[in-house]
Amino acid sequence: MSAGLKKVYKWLAPDAAKEDDGRDKWPSRASFILAAMGGAVGLGNLLRYPSVVFANNGLQWFIPYFIAFFFLGIPVLILEISIGQAYRGSVVVAFNGIHKNTKGVGLAVIMTGFAVATYYVPILAWIMHYFRSSFQSPLPWAGRGSDFYLLDVIANPDPITPDVGYVEYPGRGMVGETVGWCAFVWFLVWLCIYKGVGMTGRVVYVTMGVPVIIMIIILGRSVSLENAREGILLYVGEWNGGKLAGGAIWQAAAGQIFFSIGVGFGYFTSYASYNSRFANTVQDAIIIASCNSLYEIIAAFAVFGVVGFLGYEPGDPEVSLSTFTVGFLTYPLALAEMPGAQVWSVLFFLTLGLLGLSSAFALVESFVTLICDSQIGQRTSRTLVSTVVVVFAFLLSLLYCSRFGFYMLDAVDTWINNLCLVFVVWAECVAASTLYRYKDAVRQVGGMAYLIHSAGYILSMVLGVAVGHAVSPGAGAGVGFGIFIVSNVVAVLLGKTPMIPPPGFFGKNPFLSKLWWQAFYPISQLRQDLNLIVATGKKWKIPVAWSFILRYVTPPILAIIVSFAYPAFYLKRQDPLHIAAFTLAHLIMCITAVGFIVPKWFDVFIPPHRLNEAADMYTPTSGMVEPQSTGGMDDYEKGHTKDKVSPSTSID
Numbered sequence: 201m202s203a204g205l206k207k208v209y210k211w212l213a214p215d216a217a218k219e220d221d222g223r224d225k226w227p228s229r230a231s232f233i234l235a236a237m238g239g240a241v242g243l244g245n246l247l248r249y250p251s252v253v254f255a256n257n258g259l260q261w262f263i264p265y266f267i268a269f270f271f272l273g274i275p276v277l278i279l280e281i282s283i284g285q286a287y288r289g290s291v292v293v294a295f296n297g298i299h300k301n302t303k304g305v306g307l308a309v310i311m312t313g314f315a316v317a318t319y320y321v322p323i324l325a326w327i328m329h330y331f332r333s334s335f336q337s338p339l340p341w342a343g344r345g346s347d348f349y350l351l352d353v354i355a356n357p358d359p360i361t362p363d364v365g366y367v368e369y370p371g372r373g374m375v376g377e378t379v380g381w382c383a384f385v386w387f388l389v390w391l392c393i394y395k396g397v398g399m400t401g402r403v404v405y406v407t408m409g410v411p412v413i414i415m416i417i418i419l420g421r422s423v424s425l426e427n428a429r430e431g432i433l434l435y436v437g438e439w440n441g442g443k444l445a446g447g448a449i450w451q452a453a454a455g456q457i458f459f460s461i462g463v464g465f466g467y468f469t470s471y472a473s474y475n476s477r478f479a480n481t482v483q484d485a486i487i488i489a490s491c492n493s494l495y496e497i498i499a500a501f502a503v504f505g506v507v508g509f510l511g512y513e514p515g516d517p518e519v520s521l522s523t524f525t526v527g528f529l530t531y532p533l534a535l536a537e538m539p540g541a542q543v544w545s546v547l548f549f550l551t552l553g554l555l556g557l558s559s560a561f562a563l564v565e566s567f568v569t570l571i572c573d574s575q576i577g578q579r580t581s582r583t584l585v586s587t588v589v590v591v592f593a594f595l596l597s598l599l600y601c602s603r604f605g606f607y608m609l610d611a612v613d614t615w616i617n618n619l620c621l622v623f624v625v626w627a628e629c630v631a632a633s634t635l636y637r638y639k640d641a642v643r644q645v646g647g648m649a650y651l652i653h654s655a656g657y658i659l660s661m662v663l664g665v666a667v668g669h670a671v672s673p674g675a676g677a678g679v680g681f682g683i684f685i686v687s688n689v690v691a692v693l694l695g696k697t698p699m700i701p702p703p704g705f706f707g708k709n710p711f712l713s714k715l716w717w718q719a720f721y722p723i724s725q726l727r728q729d730l731n732l733i734v735a736t737g738k739k740w741k742i743p744v745a746w747s748f749i750l751r752y753v754t755p756p757i758l759a760i761i762v763s764f765a766y767p768a769f770y771l772k773r774q775d776p777l778h779i780a781a782f783t784l785a786h787l788i789m790c791i792t793a794v795g796f797i798v799p800k801w802f803d804v805f806i807p808p809h810r811l812n813e814a815a816d817m818y819t820p821t822s823g824m825v826e827p828q829s830t831g832g833m834d835d836y837e838k839g840h841t842k843d844k845v846s847p848s849t850s851i852d
Contacts, residue, residue: 238558284472304795371603431508658688
């Protein structure tokens with residue numbers, strides 16, 4: 201009997217297989233893709249997307265949506281997955297490989313994801329409350345949807361807003377059922393990650409497969425509701441082209457793609473570090489992003505079917521859809537009016553719960569991988585690390601289970617997502633495209649020239665958006681482009697003539713050569729070095745356009761998005777919970793600066809033998825060679841001499 205139980209346990213919770221370098225690896229490519237999709241596909245797809253589209257309804261929505269998909273979502277996703285796969289370590293290890301001073305960027309990414317995990321699980325606790333209540337007849341929210349949500353589930357007294365002074369929150373103590381369900385969900389998270397990717401690789405077939413099946417069933421029921429057609433026409437049956445002239449729809453589309461795919465939380469890099477080193481990264485990234493968007497686009501038909509059923513119209517002052525209202529008010533009210541309401545309610549909240557669970561353990565995984573890859577974690581079992589992390593996270597989650605927890609959650613969610621998350625992804629793009637092997641560029645054009653170019657590149661975004669808010673968008677654009685152009689001109693004039701000319705157009709004269717080394721070399725070289733690993737054989741290469749987009753398109757968009765957070769905070773400056781959350785967001789953001797100034801503080805997160813990885817990559821002769829080695833970055837380093845050679849030998 202004991203042997204039989206052990207076999208069952210081994211089948212349910214298998215140990216992870218090992219790669220040649222001794223690192224755990226996914227059971228299969230499908231396991232990795234499903235796990236990554238589980239992190240991406242979550243409550244934002246099923247609840248946030250319909251609410252954003254409802255405010256910008258019409259087919260014109262898909263124009264900014266797909267522009268953001270290709271210029272914001274895909275490039276960053278390729279970066280995060282490819283560096284995880286290439287450097288085979290936590291996000292901090294990966295960014296240490298890019299440059300030793302960018303370890304703080306990696307840690308800020310991880311802390312952003314962990315901060316989200318601590319309030320994401322309490323949201324799942326509310327979902328479990330609804331799931332439990334779905335077995336009652338009649339449904340307890342029938343005819344009292346708002347009261348059930350606010351009084352029975354959230355159970356937070358209304359804040360007191362005085363005419364003068366700070367907002368007061370009279371609620372004290374804990375919401376008992378929320379605490380209980382929160383503990384239960386954290387236990388499920390622990391079960392999904394304590395054995396590593398061997399266990400996670402099994403779980404994701406359930407957490408992703410079941411929601412897809414159930415959503416198809418719910419979709420069929422929703423579109424067959426009375427007047428569902430009217431709601432669906434709001435989604436795809438209208439053309440409101442005038443909205444494209446305003447900035448709101450573009451900002452909403454960029455934000456949705458950004459938050460929906462889930463870059464900036466660290467789990468893509470962490471998951472990819474357990475991939476086979478020569479997996480098809482670019483193809484995987486496109487599959488993950490495409491499936492993520494496909495799921496939310498199709499699932500929205502179910503929500504808009506309910507919108508038509510309930511008779512909601514955009515512009516109605518009495519109708520306001522948000523992530524929470526869609527999940528806890530709009531859809532539950534419709535479920536209560538359907539025949540067989542209990543069945544549909546159970547299916548709906550089961551779907552939300554499974555999608556949320558896969559996102560929750562993905563958010564925690566990046567923190568667990570950080571500890572396991574650290575100098576301390578390598579001497580500790582993963583089970584112990586996972587247990588300590590989950591218990592610590594549960595204790596932090598209790599803050600959101602209190603009788604002011606809903607308002608705390610709303611504040612932290614606002615500033616982590618709208619400010620901190622966008623900033624750390626901006627930092628990812630800037631760090632990777634500016635500091636990777638920058639010493640090669642310095643050797644060619646001089647340190648002062650490269651410093652002027654880099655300072656102008658960053659200041660053009662920072663001062664451009666600042667002036668845009670203080671004066672006008674046109675003035676901001678003028679300042680931003682002006683600083684960028686002037687800094688490049690000055691840098692080119694001051695820079696020395698490169699010994700090694702770049703290929704093609706930029707190699708035709710000394711000025712263009714200097715511009716290329718300053719403006720394009722680091723990110724172009726990162727693409728080439730990553731392609732040695734992710735593009736072996738017939739696997740898809742990271743395209744040339746990726747370098748330009750990640751350097752000159754994605755960061756300015758992110759800078760504009762993050763700039764809107766500061767005027768928004770002015771309206772919340774009298775709310776102590778928003779002040780605390782705003783401060784938390786900035787503390788996480790400051791980790792990037794601390795890592796840049798004193799990178800040794802974060803060496804504890806790097807295995808000793810990998811501390812100098814970035815320094816080992818510098819070679820003055822590999823600037824424009826598209827290497828043919830298939831042995832990865834290590835072979836690339838060994839295959840290039842560190843002695844100077846004539847320019848004619850450095851170009852294929």
